[in-house]
Amino acid sequence: MSSSTDKIKGLANEAAGHIKRSVGQAVGSEKLRVEGATQELKGHVQKAVGDAKSALKDAAAKMAQQINKHG
Numbered sequence: 001m002s003s004s005t006d007k008i009k010g011l012a013n014e015a016a017g018h019i020k021r022s023v024g025q026a027v028g029s030e031k032l033r034v035e036g037a038t039q040e041l042k043g044h045v046q047k048a049v050g051d052a053k054s055a056l057k058d059a060a061a062k063m064a065q066q067i068n069k070h071g
Helices: 003-027 030-070
Strands: none
Touching: 003 030
16 A cells, blocks of 8 residues: 555544544444544554655655765
8 A cells, every 4th residue: 555545544544433433422332432442543553654654765765866866
């Protein structure tokens, strides 16, 4: 998966999880609240993975530029 795909899926999971958690709290469903919180956490992790991939890609590009300048 690309970094953008990870970030988009992460945002979607965060939003869906937040809604699910909020509905669970509103209706008194502990199961739904926990499922929502879990999905939100999954979204945070997916976004972090996307950010890490972007950072690695940027670092590799900068390194390649430096090698090409001096090599």
